[in-house]
Amino acid sequence: MKENKKSKKYLEIMKTARELFWKHGFRRVTIQEICEKAGVSKMTFYKHFPNKIDLAKTVFTNEVTQGMEKFNRLMDEDIPTQEKIKKIILLKTEGTDNISREFMEDFYIDTESGLKDFVEEKTREAWNRLLKDYKRAQEKGIFRDDFKPEFLLHISFKMIEILKDEKLLGLYNTPQELILEFTKFVTYGISPYDTK
Template sequence: MKEETNPKYMQLLATGRELFWKYGFKKVSIQEICERAGISKMTYYRFFENKVELAKAVFDKEASQGVVEVKNILKEKSLPSEKIKKIIMMKQNGTTGISKEFLKDFYTSSGDGLKEFIEEKTKKLWQEMLVDFKKAQKKGVFRKDMKPEFLFFMSQKGSEMITDERLLRLYKNPQDLLVEFSNFVAYGISPHK
């Protein structure tokens, strides 16, 4: 049986996501995940060697789903401005409930391989997305004079920005900062609806 079709595996992913988003990676124990999921530790270890492997699986699932959603939006028959708005709204919905602890743990963790996994996965997904962005650019979704690779560069800078405590203090929550960053990349400082 594939893990993605196993209800217990999926419950662990959902519970891991919920707890990691709220408390960060480091503050959540395997015991807490198992209790919240209603799954034994023995079952947990059938799927994941440790907490880092669960975190990687959660990130992988979320990132892969995001890519599929963006690709679907780019294929829609709608105005470019509507597509960009939908992508930003998708980003906003996907980041609801993210804590400062989550951002710090996931984007600055060291020694456990999580940060490197996220960087490598992100790089692979962006390489895949660049093909779709270039197709969308030819259809007028993005400016003709824009280099889609610039979006990848900006996303990396965004990862640095969302862990900056001084910047985070300007916003009510990390989600507001992520939305601000997405809006800035999409619209600059121009007013938009």
């Protein structure tokens, strides 16, 4: 199975599924649509994935893993704290690029498919690793020593509730804008900051 995961067709299915799920959510995207856009047959799809839910979970897990790897490389960089913070926000921007309301609803709110529980569990696992990284960063003097990383974990789960608020979502053109507003608010408050 490991060889299959590295095949060109497998990678094309993953890339296509991510693009379509981020843009249209899970429910609206069909296996047929993924296959057509990826240029693979349904037989090839089923060779790699038993169903669309398994594919969605694999895509999401892959995103979390890649995000953690990028974050760890960033934390190891020998650059000033302000530069690290800007790059953390850039990582968040890249991770939420082209994210749609449908994606947010299907992956974070809808309970029918089981994706919500899966996403919450994967997010919790990622945050537990991040807590350790933030604490190590505090020890190195990168972040304030009176900062409680657990606060970020708690409010990240509150963000899911915030994303259900249609009135608040309506203030922004895309869910990504709201997520980035939230991230910048937590990072900078309402103070001006250098965006360069």
